[in-house]
Amino acid sequence: MSSPCITMTRVFVYGTLKKGQPNYYRMFESANGKAEFLASACTTQKYPLVIAGKNNIPFLLNIPGQGHRVHGEIYKVDDKMLGFLDDFEDVPTLYQRTPIKLEVKEWVGKTEGEERPAAGSITEAFLYSTTTYQPDWPSLPCYENYDAYGDHGLQYVTRDERD
Template sequence: MKGFGLLSIIVSVFPAAHMAKVFVYGTLKKGQPNHFIMKDHAKGQAEFVAHARTVDPYPLVIATEYNIPFLLVLDKPGTGQRVHGEIYSVDQKMLEFLDEFEECPQMYQRTLIRLEVQDGPGGSTPETGSSIEAYVYTTDTYEPEWLEKTTYESYDSNGDHGLPYVPH
């Protein structure tokens, strides 16, 4: 086992950076207007893990003059749909940037939720059908009329809803 001593020392002195799991369901997903943020290494590291959907249903609505997707947290569990999105593993720098970008905690709150993995390759990533916890940006601050809006299972800025995201 000669030569492994140095590796052990390096690993214990420089442990792997802590990575958090984040579930994105709106403009940060692949193919959506703000996905470029997830690839901007100056903001931190973000690695795609798998597609997933929420275990519990949530109302996903599109609101404000900017057509922003919001995942609402209600006092009525079971309202809404099982929302589809993507899980990313992010470093602390990216997590802090996302908190700022999502105006957390004023506009959104970072909440830990349970997800069902849709296409995990297994190995070092979760397997398809497995359950995983990840942070998601939700809001419990919304206008009453948002509760009357159509809820969505999956967000696409260019979807049939005719409400494209408006950068601001």
């Protein structure tokens, strides 16, 4: 008896889904699917990572070459989790899932049948970025490493707290 083939997709998270952030727990709720932490990484190109809107949501604006190299985490997710993340990120209205090149900082995840990427190597994953934003967003302060509890003073409003 053969087991069903499960497709796993790499996703790069840079905001509230990272370790220690308000929505991190969603990555490991079994009802959402499966996720496995693979590596810490940063984008190979600079992007503006801003905190915007009335809920102080982190947005990575799809404007390559501006801002900073953005730090985050790579996860391997199954199709169910990918569907959950697409819904959670309001794809395609608020965010779009786009492929991105990343520089590995530290790889801790298992690699099956492939070589473990070394620190400094380049890999690819999907990223949730936005091309739809307010005209003033590109002029907002940019961050290289989002922290909902950082000294920026912009408190993230969770979905449960929104009106």
